Amino acid sequence: MTVLQLVPSLLSALLGITDVEQKEIDYLRYIFCGGELFRNGLATKWLRLASTALVNLYGPTEATIDATAWFYRAGFDGAVVPIGRPIANTRIYLLDGDGAPVPFGAVGELYIGGAGVARGYLNRPELTAARFLADPFSTEPGARMYRTGDLARYLPDGNLAFLGRNDDQVKIRGFRIEPGEIAARLVEHAAVRDAVVVARQDRAGEQRLVAYVVTTAEHAGEAEGAELAGTLRTHLSARLPDYMVPSAFVHLAALPLTVNGKLDRKGLPAPKDEAYARAAYEAPQGEIETALAELWAELLGVARVGRHDHFFELGGHSLLAVQLLSRALDLGLKLSAADLFQAPVLQKLTSKVELQQPHRNAAGVLSVRVTGSQAPLFFVPTGLGDCSYVVSLVKEMDIDCPVYALPWPSFDELCSPTLEAIASQLISAIKEIQPQGPYRFAGYSSGAFLAYAIAQRLLSLDETVSFMAFIDVTLPANPLSMSPAKIVLEMVLESLKPLDDERFEVLEHFARQCSVAQLLEKAQQLGALSLDHDLEIDALRCARIAQFRRALQLYQVPSLPVEIHQFYATEASSPIRGWDQVLSAAAIHAVPIPGNHMTMMSAPENRRVLARSISAALNPNLGA
Numbered sequence: 001m002t003v004l005q006l007v008p009s010l011l012s013a014l015l016g017i018t019d020v021e022q023k024e025i026d027y028l029r030y031i032f033c034g035g036e037l038f039r040n041g042l043a044t045k046w047l048r049l050a051s052t053a054l055v056n057l058y059g060p061t062e063a064t065i066d067a068t069a070w071f072y073r074a075g076f077d078g079a080v081v082p083i084g085r086p087i088a089n090t091r092i093y094l095l096d097g098d099g100a101p102v103p104f105g106a107v108g109e110l111y112i113g114g115a116g117v118a119r120g121y122l123n124r125p126e127l128t129a130a131r132f133l134a135d136p137f138s139t140e141p142g143a144r145m146y147r148t149g150d151l152a153r154y155l156p157d158g159n160l161a162f163l164g165r166n167d168d169q170v171k172i173r174g175f176r177i178e179p180g181e182i183a184a185r186l187v188e189h190a191a192v193r194d195a196v197v198v199a200r201q202d203r204a205g206e207q208r209l210v211a212y213v214v215t216t217a218e219h220a221g222e223a224e225g226a227e228l229a230g231t232l233r234t235h236l237s238a239r240l241p242d243y244m245v246p247s248a249f250v251h252l253a254a255l256p257l258t259v260n261g262k263l264d265r266k267g268l269p270a271p272k273d274e275a276y277a278r279a280a281y282e283a284p285q286g287e288i289e290t291a292l293a294e295l296w297a298e299l300l301g302v303a304r305v306g307r308h309d310h311f312f313e314l315g316g317h318s319l320l321a322v323q324l325l326s327r328a329l330d331l332g333l334k335l336s337a338a339d340l341f342q343a344p345v346l347q348k349l350t351s352k353v354e355l356q357q358p359h360r361n362a363a364g365v366l367s368v369r370v371t372g373s374q375a376p377l378f379f380v381p382t383g384l385g386d387c388s389y390v391v392s393l394v395k396e397m398d399i400d401c402p403v404y405a406l407p408w409p410s411f412d413e414l415c416s417p418t419l420e421a422i423a424s425q426l427i428s429a430i431k432e433i434q435p436q437g438p439y440r441f442a443g444y445s446s447g448a449f450l451a452y453a454i455a456q457r458l459l460s461l462d463e464t465v466s467f468m469a470f471i472d473v474t475l476p477a478n479p480l481s482m483s484p485a486k487i488v489l490e491m492v493l494e495s496l497k498p499l500d501d502e503r504f505e506v507l508e509h510f511a512r513q514c515s516v517a518q519l520l521e522k523a524q525q526l527g528a529l530s531l532d533h534d535l536e537i538d539a540l541r542c543a544r545i546a547q548f549r550r551a552l553q554l555y556q557v558p559s560l561p562v563e564i565h566q567f568y569a570t571e572a573s574s575p576i577r578g579w580d581q582v583l584s585a586a587a588i589h590a591v592p593i594p595g596n597h598m599t600m601m602s603a604p605e606n607r608r609v610l611a612r613s614i615s616a617a618l619n620p621n622l623g624a
Contacts, residue, residue, distance in 0.1 A: 001027060001028065002028060002029045003029060003032070004028055004031045004032070005031075005032040005033075005034070006031075006032075007033065007034065007035040007036050008036045008037070009036060011031070011033060011042060011046060012042055025049055025050045028050060028052045029053065030052060031046070031053070031054050031055070033056050033057065034059070034066065037080060037162065038056045038080065039080060040077070040080060040081055053071060054071070055069055055070065055071050055072070056072070056081045056082070056084065057069050058162060059112070060146070060150075062112075062117070062132075063090070063112040063114075063116045063117055063118070063146050063148075064118065066116075067086060067087065067090050067092065067112045067116065068084045068085060068090070068160060069087050070083055070084025071084075078187075078188075080162070082159040083160045083161070084159050084160060085160065089115040090112065090113070090114040090115070091112070091114045091137070091138070091145070092110065092111070092112060092113075093110075093111040093112075093113065093137060093145065094106075094107075094152060094153065094160075095109055095111055096108055097109075102153075104154050105153060105154060106153060107163060108151070108152065108153065109147065109148070109149065109151060110160075111147055111148065112148060113135045113137070113143060113146075118146070119132070120132050130147075131146060132144050132146055133145055133146075149166045150162065150164070150165060150166065151165070151178050151180055151181070153181070162180075163181050164178065164183075170198075170199040170207070170209075172199060172207055172209060175243045175602060177209070179197035179199070181240075182209070182240065182245075182246065183195045183196055183197045185240060186211060186232065186235075188235075189231075189235050190216070191215050191231070192213050192214070192215060192216065192232070193214050193215060194213070194214040194254075194255055195211060195212065195213045195214070196212050196263060196268075197210070197211045197212075208246070208248070208301065209244070209246040209247060210247065210248045210268075210271050211232065211246040212252050213249060213251060213252065214252055214253065214254055215228075226276060226277055226279075228249060229274075229277040230277035230313065233245060241602055241604060242317060242392075246315075247271075247276070247300075247314075248276050248315065249276075250269065250271050252269075256268060273302060276302060276313070276314050276315065277310070277313035279306060279308035279309055279310070280308065281304070282307050282308055283306065283307070284307045284346065285307060286350070288353050288355075289307055289350045291328075291331055292328065292346060292350060292353070293305040293346060295327050295331075296311065296314070296346065299320050299323055299324055299327070300314050300315050301315075302315075306346070308345060308346070308347060309346055310345050311324075311340060311344040311349070313344075316344075318388040318391040318392045319388035322337075322366060322387060322388045324340070325366050325367070326364065326366060329366075333353050333355065334353065334355070335353050335367075336367040336368060336369060336370045337366070337395075338368065338369045338394075338395075339352040339353075339370075341391075341395050364407035364429070365405070365406055365407060365433060366387065366404065366405040366407070367402070367404060368390055368391060368394050368403040368405055369394055369401075371402065372401035372402045372403075373400050373401070374399075374400050374618075375437075375438055375440055376401055376403065376434055376440065377399070377401055377402070377403050377440045377467070377618070378403075378406055378430060378439070378442070378451075379394075379403065379405045379443065379444075380406050380443035380444075380448065380450045380454070381405070381407065381408050381450075382443075382445045382446065383445055383545070385541075385544060387405040387406070389601055390405040391405075392607060393601070393607060393610065393611055394611075395611075396610075396612070397612075398611075398619075399615050399618055401618070406426055407429070408548075409422050418555070419449065419453045419551045419552060420453055420456070420457065420555075422551060423450060423456070423457045424457055427454060427457055436463070437458065437465065437466070438463075438465065439455075439463060439466065439467075440465075440466055440468075440618070441465070441467065441468055442468075442471065443469070443470060443471065443473070444472070444473075444601065445471070445473065445597070446552055448470045448473040449473070449552055449557070451468065451470075452468070452560070453555065456560055459561070459562075465562055467565075467617075468562055468563065468565065469564075469567065469614055470567065472597050473566065473577060473579075474577040475557060475578035475582065476578060503527070506522075506526065507519075507523060507526060510522050516539045516546075517535065517536075517539040520535045520539055520542075557581075559582045560582075560583075562583075563583075563589065564579060564583065564587065564588055565614075565617045566589065566590045566591065567591045567593050567613055568593065569595050569596050569599075569600045570593065571594075571595060571599075575590035576588055589617070591613050591617070593609055593613060594606045
């Protein structure tokens with residue numbers, strides 16, 4: 001026998017067979033591996049026994065098995081063997097959700113074109129239409145490409161790195177995340193031999209990313225528990241956006257596997273306290289420190305918090321920061337987001353807390369930045385009721401003014417609210433902080449329409465509005481009218497885990513004849529929501545979002561005597577975004593920001609550009 005083809009797990013088993021003779025190995029000229037992720041450690045072990053050519057293959061049955069190949073080369077030091085380049089008569093595309101090629105090095109879904117692509121699935125026309133698509137990149141008549149559902153990215157040398165299935169994609173705090181991409185970054189660390197990242201619900205009911213790592217033999221015992229978690233958190237923070245950095249890092253002797261050699265997700269243990277990047281425990285001291293520690297523990301989903309623990313290293317993020325500020329305010333503990341960023345260690349944060357009577361300051365308005373000589377800047381929540389974007393953005397801004405994040409209104413007090421009614425409710429809170437103008441506002445996404453409605457109401461009261469910042473806000477030529485049921489369906493489906501075509505059709509059909517709560521319950525039964533998900537909270541949130549979306553649809557955008565600064569994402573089409581329908585060209589100041597609608601805010605480098613641009617617009621004479 002001179003050629004051997006097998007899956008990596010079988011190759012690993014072969015290495016454990018003691019009666020395999022060296023002469024039988026020496027006969028081999030080629031070994032082809034495929035069908036599973038191929039770890040470099042396994043490859044190097046085999047090559048110590050044999051000098052055969054080792055080839056890693058990738059390809060689904062729908063593309064006549066093999067589509068790419070990579071010949072193992074001496075000196076390769078990556079953790080996972082690449083899947084290589086396309087074989088003859090095969091084309092490979094890495095595309096984003098809109099079917100456009102992703103930038104070099106970015107993660108994309110892998111599509112296969114060329115002679116090996118099958119005609120489709122027998123007697124499955126709908127599934128065939130979903131997976132076998134017209135190839136827009138080919139000049140050949142009738143050319144098709146196969147959508148694999150696999151994720152990959154190009155390495156610097158042009159070879160492809162396989163990152164896992166698109167089905168494993170998760171949604172955390174509104175961001176769609178590829179756990180395979182995070183795991184690939186983890187195994188780049190010298191101490192990590194194997195890694196997997198999953199989303200799981202913590203004690204507080206929040207979905208969190210948890211990394212499970214197996215360390216290399218060379219680094220075993222060097223760092224464990226909180227020390228290892230801190231090291232790996234630092235490693236990932238330098239390479240990934242903060243929302244992709246896991247909250248916990250669990251050290252395992254080996255990843256649990258099923259009898260078929262696949263990852264046993266049910267066998268992954270819940271993270272214990274040592275899985276978080278934390279300092280040696282010392283009990284909180286004093287009433288304020290103890291109260292804050294209890295809040296942290298509840299929000300972060302950990303058993304206990306010590307006075308030397310770091311909010312963000314324990315898994316804190318902007319959304320939790322906003323919740324912390326709000327909950328602390330209810331207890332009479334006044335602090336700002338700037339305080340939390342400047343002093344994220346519990347003991348140091350306590351020294352910045354001001355005591356006051358417990359109440360909702362200015363009807364729930366959050367203080368993001370407390371000092372400044374200029375008029376305040378008010379940020380408006382997005383159409384999802386989220387103002388957490390404000391915390392990270394303001395941290396990067398160079399301004400001389402207080403900053404506040406406005407809350408979503410209490411929809412219980414507004415039956416079928418109009419945007420004008422919501423604006424009037426918020427103006428009461430604004431005037432508690434700033435009784436008279438000129439007023440300055442900023443809003444991201446559809447939340448900016450609320451900022452515009454607030455400006456409309458203030459102008460009718462003979463107040464002055466001196467600054468309006470719109471962050472990638474489109475005014476459509478023909479606003480799309482959707483029924484409340486359709487709004488909820490679109491919103492609920494967006495929040496779920498990806499489903500296969502058949503289960504998706506079941507859920508879509510079910511949605512036409514049920515309530516939001518019933519839809520969520522059905523989604524849970526189909527596996528799109530975890531069994532321990534709090535459906536009551538989700539249903540309430542969906543109902544509020546639907547109310548706001550409905551108010552947006554009914555809003556007739558007027559022409560106002562204001563100027564707007566439109567900070568638009570460069571990956572979209574029009575800088576003006578349709579606002580020339582109601583404002584003159586001279587009243588619209590378009591400022592390009594790198595990225596798309598999401599990454600202009602989520603990617604740290606893009607967010608810094610946005611922060612500097614808003615700062616410059618607020619202070620036009622600063623650079624003069």
